[in-house]
Amino acid sequence: MASLFTPLKIGSTTIQNRLGMPAMTRSRSSATIPNEIMKEYYVQRAKGGAGLIVSEGILIARQGTEWPNAPGIWNQSQIAGWKKITDAVHEAGSKIYAQLISHCGCAVGRLSHPDAPEQIAAGVPVYAPSAIAARGGKFRFLPGEPGYVTPTEIPDPTALIAQFKQAAINAKEAGFDGVEVHGASGYLLHQFLDNTSNKRNDKWGGSIENRARFTLETLKAVAEVYGSDVAIKLTPAGGTYDVGMPLDETIATFGYLLTEINKFGLAYVCLVRYNPMFDPEFEPGKKRATVHDVFQTYIPFLKNTPIWINSGVTLEEGEEFLKSYSGKVAGIFMGFNWLTHPDLAKRLQEGKPLDNVLDFSTLYGAVGVEPALGYTDYKEAVY
Structure with missing residues (x-):
C-alpha cells in the first residue's frame, strides 16, 4: 500500500498521506459551540495518522439545523472553539478542512423543521429551492417525531451564497x-x-446550467476567501433525503457541473459512490437512488482536478484507484473505520487488525448519556 502512505499537496497544503477522514456528524457540541470533547476526538484521529481530516458538517447560519448539538461557525464563540481544535490538530501533525453546510431552513433546505430550536431562534421559515417537501424524515428531538414539511421557496439565493x-x-x-x-x-x-427538488423558473432553475448555478456561484464566493484551498463533496447517485434523477439527466447534470468545476482549480472533488445503506425505499420495492458506477462515470470529466473517493472504499481498492487513475485519483476517505479506530492510519500501515465494532446507538450521542461513549473511548491497537 505504498502509494497511499506518501505525502500529497492539496491546494497550498501538504498532507502526510492520502488517507482522509471524511465529514461525519456526531452531535457532541455544546449547543452549537465546539467543545473540549470534540477537540479530544479530532486530536485522537490526528495522532492516529490521518493525512487530512474534514470536520463534521459545520452550520453556516442559525436557521434550521436538522441535528441537535451540531456545531456552527457564525459567531465568535464558535470560531474560538474551532480555533482550539485546529491548533491542536496541527500540533498533532495533521491538517483539517472545515465542511461548510447550509443548515438553515436554508442551510439544509427542506430538510429542516419549523419547530427546531435554532429555526425558531432564527425567526425565518423553512426555505428550499422550491416549495416541494422531501418524503420521509424523523425529527427524534421533537415531540411526536414529525417528518418533513413543505418549505417556502427561497426568494433570493444570493443571500445564502453570502x-x-x-x-x-x-x-x-x-x-x-x-x-x-x-x-x-x-x-x-x-x-x-436536482430537477425533482428544483422547479424554479428563474435563473436558478430549469436548465442544467441554471440548476448548477447555485453550486458554482457558491464555490466562486468561497474561493475568493480560500483560493485553491477549496473542495466540494458530491453524491451523483443520490437517493438520500429524496433526491435522484433519471440516469441520463443525472450524467448530463453532474457532467456539466464537473466540467465547470474544472475551471476553479479546486484542492479536490470528493466523489461518493452509491451505497445501498443510504438508499431509502419510499414506494414498496422501489429504491430512490439512481444506481450507477459513480467513479467510472465521472472521473473522466475531471481533467485537472484531484479526486478523492469515498463510501466503503477499502485500502486495496484505494491503491488500485491510485494506480488505474494515476494523476487523477489522489486519495481515499474512510468513514466508519475512523470512528471506531482513532489510530486507523497507523493500524493499516503496520498491518494491525481493525477489531473495534461501531455501536450505532451512540453514533449521535443521546440525552443523559456520557458524550465520550462511542466517541472518544474506542481502544487503540497495542504496538
Missing part, C-alpha cells in the same frame, strides 16, 4: 487549512442541482 462566503471567512479565522463545501446527500446545493 452566508457561505462569511462562513469561509470565519473558518479562516478559526485556523482551518481549507474548506469543503457540502454539495451532497440531498442538502441545499444538491436540492438546487
Whole structure:
C-alpha cells in the first residue's frame, strides 16, 4: 500500500498521506459551540495518522439545523472553539478542512423543521429551492417525531451564497487549512442541482446550467476567501433525503457541473459512490437512488482536478484507484473505520487488525448519556 502512505499537496497544503477522514456528524457540541470533547476526538484521529481530516458538517447560519448539538461557525464563540481544535490538530501533525453546510431552513433546505430550536431562534421559515417537501424524515428531538414539511421557496439565493462566503471567512479565522463545501446527500446545493427538488423558473432553475448555478456561484464566493484551498463533496447517485434523477439527466447534470468545476482549480472533488445503506425505499420495492458506477462515470470529466473517493472504499481498492487513475485519483476517505479506530492510519500501515465494532446507538450521542461513549473511548491497537 505504498502509494497511499506518501505525502500529497492539496491546494497550498501538504498532507502526510492520502488517507482522509471524511465529514461525519456526531452531535457532541455544546449547543452549537465546539467543545473540549470534540477537540479530544479530532486530536485522537490526528495522532492516529490521518493525512487530512474534514470536520463534521459545520452550520453556516442559525436557521434550521436538522441535528441537535451540531456545531456552527457564525459567531465568535464558535470560531474560538474551532480555533482550539485546529491548533491542536496541527500540533498533532495533521491538517483539517472545515465542511461548510447550509443548515438553515436554508442551510439544509427542506430538510429542516419549523419547530427546531435554532429555526425558531432564527425567526425565518423553512426555505428550499422550491416549495416541494422531501418524503420521509424523523425529527427524534421533537415531540411526536414529525417528518418533513413543505418549505417556502427561497426568494433570493444570493443571500445564502453570502452566508457561505462569511462562513469561509470565519473558518479562516478559526485556523482551518481549507474548506469543503457540502454539495451532497440531498442538502441545499444538491436540492438546487436536482430537477425533482428544483422547479424554479428563474435563473436558478430549469436548465442544467441554471440548476448548477447555485453550486458554482457558491464555490466562486468561497474561493475568493480560500483560493485553491477549496473542495466540494458530491453524491451523483443520490437517493438520500429524496433526491435522484433519471440516469441520463443525472450524467448530463453532474457532467456539466464537473466540467465547470474544472475551471476553479479546486484542492479536490470528493466523489461518493452509491451505497445501498443510504438508499431509502419510499414506494414498496422501489429504491430512490439512481444506481450507477459513480467513479467510472465521472472521473473522466475531471481533467485537472484531484479526486478523492469515498463510501466503503477499502485500502486495496484505494491503491488500485491510485494506480488505474494515476494523476487523477489522489486519495481515499474512510468513514466508519475512523470512528471506531482513532489510530486507523497507523493500524493499516503496520498491518494491525481493525477489531473495534461501531455501536450505532451512540453514533449521535443521546440525552443523559456520557458524550465520550462511542466517541472518544474506542481502544487503540497495542504496538
